Amino acid sequence: MRGFIIALALFAAHSAVAEDGLPPEIQAKKVGAGVVFTDQKGMTLYTYARDDVGVSNCKAGCIDVWPAVLAAEPAAKVAPAWTLIERSNGKQWAYKRQALYTYVKDAAPGTSFGDGAGEAWFVAGQDMATPPEIAIGRSYLGRVLIDAHDMTLYTADTDKLKPRQVADASAKTVGLFDLTSACTKACLATWKPVPAPSVALSKGDWSVVVRGDGSRQWAYQGKALYSYAGDLAATETRGDGKDRIWHAAVVEPAPPVPSWVTYEASDAGELLANKDGFTIYAFTEAANKARRSNLGAPATCDAECIKTFWQPVLATASDKPIGNWWIVKTDDGALQWAYKGETIYTHSRDKKRGDIMGTRFTGSKAWHTLMRSGQKMQGMGGN
Amino acid sequence: MPLTRLYFSRFALAAGLGLAGVSLDTNAADKPRTLGFVVTTWNTAIYESRFMDECPEGLNLGNDEFWWRGLSKEDRSKLTQNGMVTQIERMGYALTRGPKGENVCQIPTAVTDPPLLIAEGPVSYGANLDGTTDGHATPKSCAHAKFEGVDGTPAVDNQMYRLLGCSYGWRNYGHIEMNANGQRKTNGLGMILIEVANVDDPRNDNDVDVTFYRSIDQFVLDSSASVIPYSTYRIDQVNGVPRYGSKVKGKIENGVLKTIPSPEVRLPFYGNYTLLDQTIKDMSLKLEIDPSGDRAKGQIVGYYDADQMADYLGGLGFAATAQYSCPAFHTALYQLADGYPDPKTGKCTALSSAWLINTVAAFVDHTDSTKVAQK
Numbered sequence: 001m002r003g004f005i006i007a008l009a010l011f012a013a014h015s016a017v018a019e020d021g022l023p024p025e026i027q028a029k030k031v032g033a034g035v036v037f038t039d040q041k042g043m044t045l046y047t048y049a050r051d052d053v054g055v056s057n058c059k060a061g062c063i064d065v066w067p068a069v070l071a072a073e074p075a076a077k078v079a080p081a082w083t084l085i086e087r088s089n090g091k092q093w094a095y096k097r098q099a100l101y102t103y104v105k106d107a108a109p110g111t112s113f114g115d116g117a118g119e120a121w122f123v124a125g126q127d128m129a130t131p132p133e134i135a136i137g138r139s140y141l142g143r144v145l146i147d148a149h150d151m152t153l154y155t156a157d158t159d160k161l162k163p164r165q166v167a168d169a170s171a172k173t174v175g176l177f178d179l180t181s182a183c184t185k186a187c188l189a190t191w192k193p194v195p196a197p198s199v200a201l202s203k204g205d206w207s208v209v210v211r212g213d214g215s216r217q218w219a220y221q222g223k224a225l226y227s228y229a230g231d232l233a234a235t236e237t238r239g240d241g242k243d244r245i246w247h248a249a250v251v252e253p254a255p256p257v258p259s260w261v262t263y264e265a266s267d268a269g270e271l272l273a274n275k276d277g278f279t280i281y282a283f284t285e286a287a288n289k290a291r292r293s294n295l296g297a298p299a300t301c302d303a304e305c306i307k308t309f310w311q312p313v314l315a316t317a318s319d320k321p322i323g324n325w326w327i328v329k330t331d332d333g334a335l336q337w338a339y340k341g342e343t344i345y346t347h348s349r350d351k352k353r354g355d356i357m358g359t360r361f362t363g364s365k366a367w368h369t370l371m372r373s374g375q376k377m378q379g380m381g382g383n
Numbered sequence: 384m385p386l387t388r389l390y391f392s393r394f395a396l397a398a399g400l401g402l403a404g405v406s407l408d409t410n411a412a413d414k415p416r417t418l419g420f421v422v423t424t425w426n427t428a429i430y431e432s433r434f435m436d437e438c439p440e441g442l443n444l445g446n447d448e449f450w451w452r453g454l455s456k457e458d459r460s461k462l463t464q465n466g467m468v469t470q471i472e473r474m475g476y477a478l479t480r481g482p483k484g485e486n487v488c489q490i491p492t493a494v495t496d497p498p499l500l501i502a503e504g505p506v507s508y509g510a511n512l513d514g515t516t517d518g519h520a521t522p523k524s525c526a527h528a529k530f531e532g533v534d535g536t537p538a539v540d541n542q543m544y545r546l547l548g549c550s551y552g553w554r555n556y557g558h559i560e561m562n563a564n565g566q567r568k569t570n571g572l573g574m575i576l577i578e579v580a581n582v583d584d585p586r587n588d589n590d591v592d593v594t595f596y597r598s599i600d601q602f603v604l605d606s607s608a609s610v611i612p613y614s615t616y617r618i619d620q621v622n623g624v625p626r627y628g629s630k631v632k633g634k635i636e637n638g639v640l641k642t643i644p645s646p647e648v649r650l651p652f653y654g655n656y657t658l659l660d661q662t663i664k665d666m667s668l669k670l671e672i673d674p675s676g677d678r679a680k681g682q683i684v685g686y687y688d689a690d691q692m693a694d695y696l697g698g699l700g701f702a703a704t705a706q707y708s709c710p711a712f713h714t715a716l717y718q719l720a721d722g723y724p725d726p727k728t729g730k731c732t733a734l735s736s737a738w739l740i741n742t743v744a745a746f747v748d749h750t751d752s753t754k755v756a757q758k
Binding site: 309349357 | 485486572573621657658660
């Protein structure tokens with residue numbers, strides 16, 4: 001019980017921390033699921049999962065690619081969540097004792113090419129406050145509200161909330177809402193209300209609603225929340241669009257993609273494809289060079305090899321960068337699409353929609369598919 | 384509980400929630416039933432005699448040996464730190480042994496290696512796929528030698544065995560197949576479901592429908608990592624349409640399911656970091672169902688596409704440790720191809736093949752799979 005009370009207190013209190021008392025070198029940019037931190041130029045900041053608390057482990061080599069966010073001397077007075085880490089060239093800002101960095105390959109303010117890099121670098125920020133029973137997860141649709149079992153939460157268009165009209169002092173304090181819902185009886189076996197504890201408080205976007213049977217349920221932005229029995233795995237969104245009234249509780253839509261990008265089902269999940277459904281691959285030039293043979297052989301795949309097996313996905317002069325999708329100029333002056341700084345290709349041996357022959361380009365980790373989930377393609381560990 | 388009731392209860396599959404099968408009502412025994420199986424192991428059928436008579440010249444050398452033999456003493460010393468760098472660590476060097484540094488698995492024609500040692504014994508798993516007794520050329524096959532079946536069946540075709548039978552990685556306890564089965568067990572990719580519908584009697588029925596699906600669920604394992612029978616597996620679907628779902632006709636005789644050869648069956652495959660969308664021509668399945676109904680084992684035969692096999696062998700990246708040469712394999716597999724001649728060149732494009740499978744009973748769940756948002 002004590003832990004629960006502490007959790008409630010945290011829910012009530014922590015939402016303002018990220019945006020208040022910021023260092024002058026850092027800005028907080030509001031996004032759907034909370035805030036992300038940028039430097040004064042708007043360049044995205046990152047944390048490094050291999051750092052220790054209050055210690056930066058990004059040293060020589062690493063720090064050239066991930067420059068530390070340094071404080072001016074003397075450092076400004078800031079909120080307690082912001083601290084400083086000593087480096088040889090100055091003091092580095094840390095948020096909640098996690099050192100902050102920029103990424104030299106980010107193309108412009110607002111891009112986050114480094115997010116997920118090496119499965120160790122992640123955009124720095126803070127998610128919005130949620131009740132203890134609810135969190136934020138990643139799904140195909142974007143960042144969604146999830147329950148304690150990581151199952152996606154949904155809202156129904158047909159639900160109606162109105163403030164409880166009683167002259168009861170406690171009701172006013174708690175801010176209860178009455179729920180009129182078309183989902184009753186059998187429907188509730190499919191759509192399960194997210195229960196709110198009797199001591200839960202309404203705050204900000206979060207409301208406690210009372211169902212017809214007297215039970216209490218969480219609501220977000222005026223919509224009561226449910227989980228869906230048809231979802232069988234974490235962050236699935238099978239219920240989205242059901243009966244044209246049920247919608248996944250998306251708090252931040254998935255990042256935008258160019259209009260030519262399509263999705264194809266594969267044995268390892270949905271992958272990104274070009275407009276004709278052919279799998280697209282991102283090229284990691286460093287991985288290609290890293291496999292250079294000591295025998296004096298060319299890179300794993302030299303220019304001629306690339307020309308034989310890989311076709312660049314070209315952009316037109318009228319195409320515009322979008323989100324983490326950028327346009328780069330090739331050596332011969334053509335415009336080529338790139339994702340998070342890695343140029344995009346199709347593979348010559350892929351003959352039909354959904355083929356993934358490029359994943360079997362022997363001994364090379366230089367080309368990889370892009371999965372809609374944002375994860376690495378499952379099962380490719382040793383390729 | 385009466386035996387018949389016990390027997391039925393172990394085979395019955397709940398109809399609710401789209402699970403394949405029948406409901407447990409009182410008249411259920413009179414209604415057709417549906418059986419389900421999940422494939423737990425998939426092995427290329429390699430017949431091994433006691434004294435390895437099928438490989439009179441021994442087993443094949445690997446890519447590493449060919450690379451090693453081509454080096455001067457100085458280079459051997461330099462590239463392996465006086466022999467301290469193991470085969471797996473030097474695999475990258477060994478693969479790029481083409482005259483211009485080509486990766487010989489990506490471009491197997493870059494070098495010419497000594498010919499592959501192929502299986503030469505008289506006995507093999509498999510079936511007579513071309514319908515001839517001597518393997519002479521027909522409109523749908525190229526001339527080849529026949530085997531005697533392991534069970535005495537005459538005129539068996541299995542050119543895949545000739546190709547792989549003398550390579551360590553595919554023989555018993557060779558790690559190509561062991562690794563693939565192990566990976567499927569842990570990551571749930573490439574999992575095959577077999578659904579047998581319209582079954583009036585699970586031991587004898589002369590007309591049943593067999594469908595092959597891909598499961599999107601991993602194996603349900605017990606504490607000793609054995610697959611638990613009668614677990615539920617969802618089929619892979621996009622907007623309600625199965626991504627796999629080849630249907631064939633069959634019959635059950637004394638508990639042995641035999642399917643009629645089907646022109647083309649698609650089966651998923653995963654193993655050795657490779658995903659394949661396999662197409663097997665003239666495919667048939669023979670599955671011996673254990674009297675308990677808990678498990679079944681059998682053999683799949685058919686023609687396997689040579690290009691797909693070349694792609695699999697070239698993409699494995701295991702050439703160093705599985706003891707094979709990509710160039711030698713590449714040459715041999717097109718020489719051994721015995722099915723489906725190309726109408727223009729007359730060269731065969733597929734290899735007669737056989738695989739041994741083990742399965743356990745499973746509930747096949749047809750519930751709508753993950754929705755795919757198409758633009």
